[in-house]
Amino acid sequence: MTAATHRIPHPKKHRELNAVDTLVQLSFLVQGILQRRAAEYDLSITQTRLLGILRDRTPTMNDLAKHLVLDKSSITGLIDRAERRGIVVRVPSTADRRSVRVRLTDEGRSLVSRVLAQFDSDISTLLASLSPPERATLSSLVSRVLVADATEHGVDLFATSDKQN
Amino acid sequence: MTAATHRIPHPKKHRELNAVDTLVQLSFLVQGILQRRAAEYDLSITQTRLLGILRDRTPTMNDLAKHLVLDKSSITGLIDRAERRGIVVRVPSTADRRSVRVRLTDEGRSLVSRVLAQFDSDISTLLASLSPPERATLSSLVSRVLVADATEHGVDLFATSDKQN
DNA sequence: TATTGTTATACTCTATAACTATA
DNA sequence: TATAGTTATAGAGTATAACAATA
Numbered sequence: 001m002t003a004a005t006h007r008i009p010h011p012k013k014h015r016e017l018n019a020v021d022t023l024v025q026l027s028f029l030v031q032g033i034l035q036r037r038a039a040e041y042d043l044s045i046t047q048t049r050l051l052g053i054l055r056d057r058t059p060t061m062n063d064l065a066k067h068l069v070l071d072k073s074s075i076t077g078l079i080d081r082a083e084r085r086g087i088v089v090r091v092p093s094t095a096d097r098r099s100v101r102v103r104l105t106d107e108g109r110s111l112v113s114r115v116l117a118q119f120d121s122d123i124s125t126l127l128a129s130l131s132p133p134e135r136a137t138l139s140s141l142v143s144r145v146l147v148a149d150a151t152e153h154g155v156d157l158f159a160t161s162d163k164q165n
Numbered sequence: 166m167t168a169a170t171h172r173i174p175h176p177k178k179h180r181e182l183n184a185v186d187t188l189v190q191l192s193f194l195v196q197g198i199l200q201r202r203a204a205e206y207d208l209s210i211t212q213t214r215l216l217g218i219l220r221d222r223t224p225t226m227n228d229l230a231k232h233l234v235l236d237k238s239s240i241t242g243l244i245d246r247a248e249r250r251g252i253v254v255r256v257p258s259t260a261d262r263r264s265v266r267v268r269l270t271d272e273g274r275s276l277v278s279r280v281l282a283q284f285d286s287d288i289s290t291l292l293a294s295l296s297p298p299e300r301a302t303l304s305s306l307v308s309r310v311l312v313a314d315a316t317e318h319g320v321d322l323f324a325t326s327d328k329q330n
Numbered sequence: 331t332a333t334t335g336t337t338a339t340a341c342t343c344t345a346t347a348a349c350t351a352t353a
Numbered sequence: 354t355a356t357a358g359t360t361a362t363a364g365a366g367t368a369t370a371a372c373a374a375t376a
Contacts, residue, residue, distance in 0.1 A: 027195035129313035148294035
């Protein structure tokens with residue numbers, strides 16, 4: 001990889017971009033789009049991921065730490081700020097009195113729906129230059145990469161988890 | 166988009182992933198890989214991007230702010246920390262005595278080479294499940310997305326910029 | 331003893347506003 | 354006046370280590 005870590009790459013005229021470079025550049029492009037959009041709602045990427053997780057789960061702090069690959073003390077701060085803002089609440093776990101579950105409030109649910117809908121629209125726009133069959137090809141290739149990685153790391157991409165309490 | 170903002174997505178069995186979802190997930194995956202790898206060298210993604218830019222440029226603080234899309238005060242801090250660490254130096258600009266150019270030190274150059282080589286290797290590994298022609302297809306489709314976006318925003322992806330002083 | 335979560339602390343990253351020094 | 358950069362300040366995000374409560 002030569003210059004894929006910055007948006008305006010190598011000072012060489014019309015060089016061929018390999019799969020590695022394009023993927024890295026794309027990841028910066030996509031993250032930039034998401035980050036700017038989230039910021040319009042006063043959300044960071046991490047907060048948005050958090051809300052996305054909470055849409056169909058009521059995980060413990062520990063579950064969140066695992067999903068987001070963050071230290072549990074980082075989750076404490078993340079939830080503190082989200083709770084202060086009224087988009088999530090801590091609820092005591094009934095089964096284990098040490099643990100705490102985190103739930104979206106109605107306001108949080110509404111917020112995450114709006115943000116993720118915007119994300120969808122933003123990335124769809126980004127892909128507008130590809131034809132539907134091209135998008136399908138892209139999607140299929142990327143899916144294979146995602147599945148291979150998940151398998152590699154022993155993660156079931158489609159698992160239903162976080163059994164209640 | 167339903168669940169692409171978190172690594173372990175929707176609790177539905179084997180749902181079809183569309184191009185938007187896969188792209189968003191992929192961007193998180195790639196950024197995670199880069200971030201963890203950079204961290205091994207005590208670098209953030211931003212520091213690594215900075216070093217990547219400096220490999221073939223000696224930009225002013227202002228140039229850096231534009232490339233990284235950050236406020237100039239953020240660049241001050243970024244360069245302060247990098248300079249303290251001995252990987253970059255500030256050099257006075259001869260033409261305009263207000264401005265400052267930033268240059269890699271030998272140590273910085275060596276560091277960025279090692280990190281970017283690792284990035285390359287990491288992302289190559291990620292793509293190992295695709296055949297060479299599939300990688301070429303992926304690369305070509307992603308390139309078109311990148312070029313379309315750059316054109317949309319009036320950026321010449323292949324421009325040579327930052328004329329010295 | 332081990333696990334869950336919080337607190338104390340420290341550092342990076344980022345922005346806004348006010349400032350200095352040039353131009 | 355306008356631009357280049359720094360400083361002061363504030364807040365988010367992150368981690369490590371020590372701690373309390375519970376298992």
